[in-house]
Amino acid sequence: MGTLSPDSPWTIWVIFSPLAGAVFTFLWPRRARLAVPLVALGTVGSVACLVWQVAELGVQSHALGGWAAPLGINLYADGLSAMMLLTTALVGAAVTFYATEYFRRASETARYFWPLWLCLWTALNALFLSWDIFNLYVAFELLGLAAIALVALAGSADALTGAMRYLLVSLLGSLTYLLGVxxxxxxxxxxxxxxxxxxxxxxxxxxxxxxLMVAGLLLKTALFPLHFWLPPAHAAAPTPVSAILSALVVKASFYLLLRLWLEVFPVTAAGLGHLLGLLGALAIVWGSLQALRQTRLKLLVAYSTVAQLGYLFLAFPLALSPVAATAWSASVFFILSHALAKAAMFLAAGNILRFAGHDRIAELGRAPYGVSLSWAAFGVAGISIIGLPPSVGFAAKWLQLEAALAGGQWWWTLPIVGGGLLATAYVFKIISCVFSQNGRTSGTNGISWRMEWTAFGLSLAALGIGFAAPQLLALLNSGTPLALHEVGSAP
Amino acid sequence: MNAAMLYALTGAGLFALGLYALAVQAHLLRKIIAFNVMGSGAFLVLGALAHRAPDQVADPVPHAMVITGIVVAVSATAFALVLMLRVQSETGQPHLPEQPSD
Amino acid sequence: MDGAVNAAAWAFDALLVLTLLWLAWRVLMGPDLFKSIVFFIAFGLVMALAWVRLRAPDVALAEAAIGAGLTGALFLAALSRLAAGERIANAKRPVENSDTGKSTRPHRGVRMVFIAMSALFFGGLAAALLSLPAEAPGLTIQVAENLSTSGVSNPVTAVLLNFRGYDTLLEMGVLFLAVVAAWSLTPAPKEPVSPPGIVLASFVRVLSPMLLLAAGYLLWAGTHAPGGAFQAGSVLAAAAVLLLLSGKDMKANWPEWPLRVVLGLGLGVFIAIGLVMMLIGHRFLEYPLDYAGDLILLIEVAATLSIGVTLAALFLGGRPQRDERK
Known part of the structure; x- marks a missing residue:
């Protein structure tokens, strides 16, 4: 299906539902409790309609202002955009639901969560739909500013320094990207x-x-060795923010890298692809080893993100072979699985943190009965992170192994399998707390059922969506985004 | 080399100077100033290359991009300054603490 | 005669470029932070001259007002707040080596590495730039062809508010977000209120209405001459900042809800018009030919107000203090 259907209104609603919500919740913070569910519903509904359109009718576009490129800006939705929007909508809806409970005790700073988060959601959707490289720069600035402000909401010294470091890295990445533009x-x-x-x-x-663009985007995606800013920021942020950051924000810059690699960058040298793959493999190993060393739960989960991001980059060398589409599909599936599983992990970690009052792994000990569902969520999410069937993580790893073996680059199977083993180790390190004899029966803060079930639900989604893998693959291929763009062919 | 190229190279030079200062200076306010200089450099590259248009009128699209960029830069700068002041009030210093190397 | 003019132009450009580079060096590596900021403002003004030289008067206006003026004011305010914060921090602990922005250099070897990397970066970029053709029209032709149907006659305004209006909309979103983010971080710092000197007080009293007039002119002129919403908005912000600096205690009179409305007004009007266009059957932000000029002016008026208030609020650096009763 390669037919272009112009001027879909859903591309607009997807972007402007959250933005209108952001302005509204800033003007009327008292009405936020009423407005936010409506806005979330509207956004998710628009995404659903757009995804349906892409699946059934092919590529959707919208010439903004009525001007076609090169004079104007186009929005463009193909299978890849649809997958990213779908991932964002799933995690975004869950986090919104979680946050209504997390910020129940409305403090001064909690009021600002909604406009900031809704601006972030807008930026993500705008990014996945934009077909203009300067417009993408503005969307990145919107995304970065919102993400950093959300990290700083936590107010602790760690959060503020983490946010500042994130800001410096983000601005450097954006400026480098702009020079490329x-x-x-x-x-x-x-x-x-x-x-x-x-x-x-x-x-x-x-x-x-x-x-320049690759350098800027690698900084923003925290690929080893440019990952140093990620763990402090993701760990110190408020719980729903950690989920959003690890699940969605770092994927946005990877998405753009993928998109530009496929569409814009001139004949890409094998050398660069192999370099990216090598850095990805190093990220998997280094991130997993660092995760094993951590004594605090949220930092462990953050280092797991660093490791999992490495898998995404293995696609670059694997795609230098006839099985390119398989390799790229694997990366997109990794994005989906990691987003769901990591969000589940961070939300569960946040529940445990709030329940116990701290997140020192050694002392999380016995009697986690107040948050047993969160521990279960950890375990189930871990299944996807490790890559066991029937989770989407397994589907992604399967596609990658297939691409490695079919393309004759068997050596890439080592980090893929090795990463799985290391992930098993650090997931087990967390789960073993349930059975350990250390620690006291701590915890006085009641964790509401909403917060626990959101975490558990996300982990189940990571597990269960694996069953829909064929349909998702079909969606992904709408508009053949994963075929390398040939010079002179029509989009 | 015509005027456009001269200014474009100047923009590149400003970007490189800002990059060096960003790496070398530890004080957060100096880093933020360095970002502004880098931004000005990038904008200068964009605008100077627009000056290559023949006749009397320069290409307006890069001009619009630069104006957009200037506004985005002031927004980011303003936010960065507020964040820097918060960092100072929490840690006592306008520096980022040394990160334990991982 | 022609040769003499060319030579003079070349000499001017060379001087301008050298001044820019020298100013940048003083800004970045000068030991005194206050002087660096003052040099930064000078740098911005020389940059505005460069924009004039590059046939970009709209950009020159924006750079002078926002890049040099408002950014410089933001830096100076931040420096004074840093110093105040440091006094508080020093009072809480024994006075050690205070560090009011003295540049602490890393080890010489590390510096050499960074110099080499920056030089390499510049070299690569310069090589890429020099490989570009000396003349290139870019999108001048397409803009000129469609200018008559855009509703304005200034090509930059046409690009900003019509052809690439969506970019401008997102940029208004960034401005809006910056205020929300700044407000989420901190209440506005209380500055010690000292009575303004007689020079400042009378100066401001004469200047503020003139600035308002200038803002209105820039807004109106933007449709057919250099100017526009951003330039006008920043002049408006400059007037507000001057009033604040001259001691007029606007914070006590901050009616908070109208302030929020004005902050969101530019973005809100822009989105509303875009959606209305879509609902009446056009594409998003596609103006009907007869009304293009009027719609653009409407958006620009709302945007000017918003931008002015937003930049002034960013200068204040935090959310308004509210009564506990609220």
Whole structure:
């Protein structure tokens, strides 16, 4: 299905439902409890309609202002965008539900959670739909600012320094990306991804632009060794924010890297692909080893994110073979599985933290009966992180192993399998707390059923969506986003 | 080399200078100032290359991009400054603490 | 004669470029932070000159007002708040080596590495830039062709508010978000109120209405000459900042809810018009030909108010203090 259906209104509603909600909750914070569920419902509903359109009718687009590229900005929704929007909607809805309970005791700073989170959701949706490289820069700034402000909401010294470090990294990444945009525009006279795809050819300027954009996006995706900012920020943030960051925000820059790699960057050298794969493998090993060393629960989960992000980058070398589409599909499935599982883990960790008053693993000990469902959520989410069937994580690993073996690059199976073993180790490290004899029967804060069930529900989703893998693959291929864009072919 | 290229190279130079200062200076306010200089450099590259348009009128699209960029930069700067002041009030210092190397 | 003009232009450009680079160096590596900020403002003004030279008067206005003026004011305010914070921190503990922005350099070897990396970066970028053709029209032709149907005659305004209006909308979102984020972090710092000197007080009294007039002019002129909502909004913000600096205690009179409405007004109007266009059958933000000019002006008026108030609120650096009763 490659037919282009122009001017879908759902692309607009997907972006502007959360944005209107953000303005509303800023103007009327008292009405937030009423408005937020409506806004969330509207956003999820719009995403559902758009995803249905993409699945049934093919690529959707919208020429904003009535001007076609290169003069105007286009929105573009194909299978890849649809998968990202779907992931964001699932995790976003769950986190919204969780946060209505988490911020029940409305403090001054809690009031600001809603406008900030809804702006972040807007930025994500706008990013996944934008087909213009400068527009993507503005969307990234919106995303980064919202994410950093949300981290800083926690108010602790750790959160503030983590947020500041995140800000410095984010600005550096954005400026580098912007310089790349400047070079691409100055060389080819357009900002539209589709048109750039037709025009880009290897040259000094386009190589420099590619390098700059890749560097900026790698910083934002926290690929080893540029990962140093991620664990402090993700661990110190308020619980729903940690979930949003690990599940969604870091994936946005990876999505853009993938999109530009497929569509815009000139004939990509094998060397760069192998380098990215190598860094990904190192991320898996290093992140997992660091996770094993951690004494605090949220930091462990954050390092797990660093490790899991490494899997995404294995697709780059694997795609340098005839089975490219399989390799890319694996990465997208990793995005989906990691988003659901990691969000579940962070929400569960947050429940445990609130219940016990601390998150020192050694002392989390016995009698976790007040939050037993959260421990269960941890375990079930762990299944997806480790990559056991029938979870989506398993589907993703299966696709990657298939790509590695079919493409003749068998050595990549080592980090894939090794990563699974290491993940088993650190998941077990957490679960073993349930059976340990240390620690006292602590915990006086009641954790509401909503918070526990959200965490558990997300982990079940990570497990169960694996059954829908064939349908998701079909969705992903709508508009053939994963085929390398040939110069001169129509989008 | 015409005027456009001269200014473009200047923009690149400003970006490189800002990058060096960002790496070397520890004080957060200096880092934020460095970001502003880097941003100005990137905008200058964009605008200078727009000056290559023939006739009397320069390409307006990069100008619009630069104006957008300037506004985004002031927004980010303003927020960064407020965050920096919070960091100072919590940790007592306008520096990022040394991170335990991982 | 032509040769002499060319040579003069070249000399001017060379001087401008050298000044920019020298100012940037003083800003970044100068030992005194206050002087660095003052040099930064000068840097912004010289940058505005460069924009004029590059046939970008709209950008020059924006750079002078926002890049040099407002950003400089933000830095100076931050510096004074840092110093105040440090006095508090020093009072709580024994006075050690205070560090009011003295640049502490890392080890010489590390510096050499960074210099080398920056030089390499510059080299690569310069090579890429020099490989570009000397003349390139970009999108000038497409903009010129469609300018007559855009509703305005200033091409930059046409791009900002019509052709690429969605970018501007998201940018208004970033401005809005910056205020929300700043308010989420902290209440506005209480500055010690000292009575303004007679020079400042009378100066501000004369200047504020003139600034308001200038803002209105820039807004109106933006449709056919250099100017526009962002430039006008920043002049408005400058007037507000001057009033604040001259001691007029606006915080006590902050009616909070109207303030929030104005902050959200620009973004709200923009989104509303975009959606209305879609609901009447056009695409999002697609103006009907007859009303394009009027709609753009409407958006710009709302945006100017919002931008002015937003930038002033960012200068104040935090949310308004409320009564506990509320």
């Amino acid at each position: 400047a070079l691409f525009y100055s060389t080819y006279g357009t900002l539209d991804i589709g048109l750039l795809g037709d025009l880009t050819a290897p040259s000094a300027a386009s190589w420099a632009a590619t390098g």
